[in-house]
Amino acid sequence: MLSWPLILLLLVLLVPIDNSASSTAARRFEGVASCAGSTCHGRMEGDGKVVRQDELRLWQEPSSRGGAHSRAYAVLSSPRGRSIAATLGLGAATGAPACLGCHATPGGNRGERFQLSDGVSCESCHGPASGWISSHYAMPATHAGNIAQGLIPLERPAVRAAVCLDCHFGSAKGGQFVTHSMMAAGHPRVSFELDLFSSLQQHWDEDADYARRKGRSDSVRLWAVGQAQAVQRSLGLFARSDFGMRGVFPEFYFYDCHSCHRPIDDGPAQRRTFETNAGRPIPFAAPPFNDENIIMLSAVAQVLAPGQASAFDAASRNFHAAMGKGRAEAVAGASRLDAAAGALGDAMARQGYSADTAFRVVSAIAGKTISPRFTDYAGSAQAVMAVDTLLNALVREGRVTVGAAAGIRADINRAYGAVSGPKTYNPAAFRAALGQAVRSIEALR
Structure with missing residues (x-):
């Protein structure tokens, strides 16, 4: 059924990705806690001078459609998640590679603060943070420099689509493909629409500063x-x-x-x-x-x-x-x-x-x-x-x-x-x- 509950089920899926700037094998996933300070992205109100700084609150909002990514790992422990895993003989869904590829951030190189239970975290979309987390906010830093250090340029429609599609459609990277068997076991049908999903997950303001650093976005271009x-x-x-x-x-x-x-x-009176x-x-x-x-x-x-x-x-x-x-x-x-x-x-x-x-x-x-x-x-x-x-x-x-x-x-x-x-x-x-x-x-x- 095309409804917000279905869209929520679809939104619990996202992506660990290969960084287009350099291989993620050399990058380390530092975990959500590394982004959560009150001087960074952990404020309770979006009143930051450059970025909102309440991004963590929006990401983990329990009643919000935008909080679906933070709930992705927990979904594996739900009755539905357990039933699907049992039907497919996967063992516990919380440890099954076929599930973790989209319901968590399963980077092989993990920092001390990384938690698998964070689900689809900041680094699932923005890339492993070890290269840029200590410098991306500094005054000399530039967006281009951050990208060179491994930040994923999600403002580019093709890049964002590739990131989202890894789980909202599927990829060949391992643990990111919803088979017909999975759907037969109870997994929701996968569907994708980039602009809609972007708006549901939006935790940024496209103000003058954003436009200066990344350009203005166009919803028609993003959708197309x-x-x-x-x-x-x-x-x-x-x-x-x-x-x-x-x-x-x-x-x-x-x-x-x-x-x-x-x-x-x-029956003899059947109709097409x-x-x-x-x-x-x-x-x-x-x-x-x-x-x-x-x-x-x-x-x-x-x-x-x-x-x-x-x-x-x-x-x-x-x-x-x-x-x-x-x-x-x-x-x-x-x-x-x-x-x-x-x-x-x-x-x-x-x-x-x-x-x-x-x-x-x-x-x-x-x-x-x-x-x-x-x-x-x-x-x-x-x-x-x-x-x-x-x-x-x-x-x-x-x-x-x-x-x-x-x-x-x-x-x-x-x-x-x-x-x-x-x-x-x-x-x-x-x-x-x-x-x-x-x-x-x-x-x-």
Whole structure:
């Protein structure tokens, strides 16, 4: 079900990462306590002169969606966590490598103050701190210098997406891939949307000082680059035999769950419970690859990279068609689509955006080309998240007033209601609800 409880379950997953500046093997994870002083990030109020300095409070807030990362390790001891581990024969989830890769910060080189129970800690996202913790706040220090010492430049959309995707989609680094077996044992379905997840975790203020050091962020760019990176991550893992296959069967994690998990009736009056999809030329009744991010990238390409949109859509159709031919053909198709998504991501990361861009992308999502592709729950859930995310971006950036956005909240909520759960999902009803929500946003233009 697409709801805050589901998003909370998704947000308990994040990432230990390889540092792009230098290998983490030489870096040491110092632990949350090393960041927690009242003169650093442990204040009770966000009244610091340069950064808020209450980041620790926000990270561990027990009632906040932003506090989900601090609860990631504790989730392993919950009844659900214990049940999943027992079903899979992992032993205690709190010690299982398959779980700790995303529910903790399992760096091999740990300082004295490191605690595994801290869960997804500061260093899970910002990188092991031994190289920069003693100097990043000093007056001579620069952001570029901190990055050279191992700080992860999360202000860069592609870097942030790669960090988040390691657990919010999966990676090949070990203990960071949610298999179909894990989901069968009770793990929630994994979904990803970079701008939404960033806003839920935001513990920084984008003031003049932030802009001077890191530049201004753009929510549309963040969302678009996140979609491109999600497509690439999915295809890259699928193409690997050690991830894409499980014996003679494909790894069903990559496919649309609800294409198979539908009611079955073998009576003479049974009715088909799925719609065919022109964007996926696969054999009739074959399980489709989960293309929720592919659909979103197709929509944004129409607006931000129209010159590359047709090539991407052709690669997408060819990839789906290859699913009906064989593993080798599917892997080759995945490679071509991966390259097309990468080209789109690079183009979108470089270009500037106007005040009109978010409106145009919202319109494209519910437009004549994209809307017919909303035939399944996962893609539809991603679409309504995207529309809401882009509306919030318009509000944050002063392009739509808070009052105007509140005035159309009922239409957005109806679209959410249409994907409130896979059992009640109806494609035609969803498309109608999404169309009305988008028309309401367009009226604010």
